[in-house]
Amino acid sequence: MSNESFALTEAVYYILLSLRSPLHGYGIMQRVEQLSAGRVRLAAGTLYGALESLLKKGWIQALPEEMGSRKKEYVITAAGTQAAENELARLRELVANGEKILGRDAG
Amino acid sequence: MKRTIHRLFWAWEPDKEEAWLNEMAAKGLVLSDVGWCRFTFEEGTPGAYAVRLELLDFMPSTKQSQDYIRFVEETGAEYVGKCLRWAYFRKQTADGGFDLYSDIDSRLNQVGRIQRLIACVLPLLIFNATNMLFSSAMQGSLSARIIGGLNLLLALLCGYGFTRLLLQKRRLKAERQLHE
Structure with missing residues (x-):
């Protein structure tokens, strides 16, 4: 089984979505919180660890630091976009099956 | 103030x-x-x-x-x-709220880090304790017995701490079976 067929963690999935445009660490936290309507709050240590893993995997990249700015910005790569799309397909399957089985009970 | x-x-x-x-x-x-x-x-x-x-x-x-x-x-x-x-x-x-960790994996990571720290100190304490207690038995030196005893006590405490972390890790892992 290849690595890519594993489910992404919620944190990783939302980080990838948030990085369609470049953001620094705090920006990612805010964007993810906003995307999930306040439900997902990434803590600094968890986010830092996830960013390091994503960089290593090549799913995101760090932008060259601008002069005078201390904050590092990140952006999603083509491989990262592919990973997020794979996850979306997996989530669609989960939702479709959930609705088919649980939705029937409810309806 | x-x-x-x-x-x-x-x-x-x-x-x-x-x-x-x-x-x-x-x-x-x-x-x-x-x-x-x-x-x-x-x-x-x-x-x-x-x-x-x-x-x-x-x-x-x-x-x-x-x-x-x-x-x-x-x-x-x-x-x-x-x-x-x-x-x-x-x-x-x-x-807003302040946490350093927001998922089980990073919490597990932190517990593992503390375990590794203890694992570095523990052999040293055990070595000191056996060394000192052995030499006090040979020479009847009181100070060696005290230092050896203290090392032994600390080693036991660290062993206790390590076990507690082990149990904490097991709890977290069981939780992760169900959710992130």
Whole structure:
């Protein structure tokens, strides 16, 4: 089984979505919180660890630091976009099956 | 007004230490500096701050740790200080909740880090204890017996701490079977 067929963690999935445009660490936290309507709050240590893993995997990249700015910005790569799309397909399957089985009970 | 309190916390009970620091913050005593078994607080508004601590991967003075500390500061927290490899942060409660970890994996990671720290110290303590107790048995030296006994006591304590962390890790892993 290849690595890519594993489910992404919620944190990783939302980080990838948030990085369609470049953001620094705090920006990612805010964007993810906003995307999930306040439900997902990434803590600094968890986010830092996830960013390091994503960089290593090549799913995101760090932008060259601008002069005078201390904050590092990140952006999603083509491989990262592919990973997020794979996850979306997996989530669609989960939702479709959930609705088919649980939705029937409810309806 | 500053207030300094000396108190010992074992490496395997950072949750207890953090809970105590937050109790102090709730009373209006906010952590402003740390040292070896020493906590300095400044008086402020009760409940204005949340305090967190963690064991870093590297000594706080290294580039890796400095990068990390800066990252945490950029999220609105303040770096209060360090004690050995432990880093202390605080954040104003008005700026939203403050946690360093938001999933089980990173919590497991932290517990593992503390375990590895204890695993480095434990063999040293056991070596010292056997060495000293053995030589005191040979020479009847009282000081060697005392030092050996103290090392043995510390080794037992560390062994206890290590086991507690092991159980904590097992609980977290069981939880992760069900959710992140």
